[in-house]
Amino acid sequence: MYSHWVALAFCCLGQLCADQSLKPQIAAPQLATNNPTLTTVALEKPFCVFDSSLHPNKSYVIYLYAMKESASAISSLVTTTNSKPLNSTFQQTSGGHLGPYKAALFSVPNCASPPKLTDVGDVNKASDVLKKYLFRVGDDGTCLYDPNFLDVCNPPLAPDTTYRFKYVLVDSTEVIIKDQTLWSDPIKTRRVKLPLKIDTWPGRRSGGMIVVTSILSVLVFLLLAGLLASVSSVVMGSEDSPAETKHMSQTIQQSEPRPQLSSE
Numbered sequence: 013m014y015s016h017w018v019a020l021a022f023c024c025l026g027q028l029c030a031d032q033s034l035k036p037q038i039a040a041p042q043l044a045t046n047n048p049t050l051t052t053v054a055l056e057k058p059f060c061v062f063d064s065s066l067h068p069n070k071s072y073v074i075y076l077y078a079m080k081e082s083a084s085a086i087s088s089l090v091t092t093t094n095s096k097p098l099n100s101t102f103q104q105t106s107g108g109h110l111g112p113y114k115a116a117l118f119s120v121p122n123c124a125s126p127p128k129l130t131d132v133g134d135v136n137k138a139s140d141v142l143k144k145y146l147f148r149v150g151d152d153g154t155c156l157y158d159p160n161f162l163d164v165c166n167p168p169l170a171p172d173t174t175y176r177f178k179y180v181l182v183d184s185t186e187v188i189i190k191d192q193t194l195w196s197d198p199i200k201t202r203r204v205k206l207p208l209k210i211d212t213w214p215g216r217r218s219g220g221m222i223v224v225t226s227i228l229s230v231l232v233f234l235l236l237a238g239l240l241a242s243v244s245s246v247v248m249g250s251e252d253s254p255a256e257t258k259h260m261s262q263t264i265q266q267s268e269p270r271p272q273l274s275s276e
Contacts, residue, residue, distance in 0.1 A: 051168035
């Protein structure tokens with residue numbers, strides 16, 4: 013009974029309860045910072061979403077489909093005429109432009125024993141918890157160029173592009189779709205910033221800090237100006253000293269009486 017309430021609380025916290033929402037949700041910012049990125053989107057896995065469709069003695073897997081929002085509604089179907097799941101790839105759909113492609117395949121999340129979100133604060137457990145709770149679309153940058161890669165390819169998404177995502181429950185024995193979510197709300201990847209628009213300022217400052225900085229700048233300027241004036245005065249004084257000394261010596265020589273020659 014206790015595990016049931018824990019699972020229910022986890023579902024509601026993850027915003028993926030079947031009675032609240034049947035569509036993939038973007039990960040909460042507390043769990044995935046800087047999300048979406050230029051080429052990835054972190055989604056919450058479908059905990060407790062397909063429980064009513066699961067039957068004992070059956071094995072299931074989750075397919076994750078992705079497509080660009082620009083794809084037509086007609087091409088958004090992920091089933092064939094005989095209820096088989098689509099196996100369209102990233103390349104075949106031009107990265108989701110022509111329709112949905114299979115971006116991932118993973119086991120059904122265990123609603124009865126979900127990962128503890130409180131462990132996210134533990135450095136030793138955070139990575140494992142997030143891996144169980146989240147899935148990052150576009151996280152494989154090498155599968156497209158590896159001729160020996162045979163698994164489901166999850167290549168980087170396009171920057172500044174809007175995508176939608178869908179979870180599908182598949183009977184892994186019969187390879188038939190048993191249930192599926194709605195398409196997610198539009199999720200847009202980040203835009204590449206132009207070099208001229210990148211803010212290189214180390215940090216934003218308050219008005220008080222700006223005033224203090226201005227006053228300190230003025231004081232430093234006045235201090236430097238006074239120092240330069242003092243140095244200039246000393247240099248000019250040293251240049252005038254030889255001239256005054258020479259003038260004084262000439263005056264003394266003129267004032268001295270000339271010796272008179274004695275007549276013998």
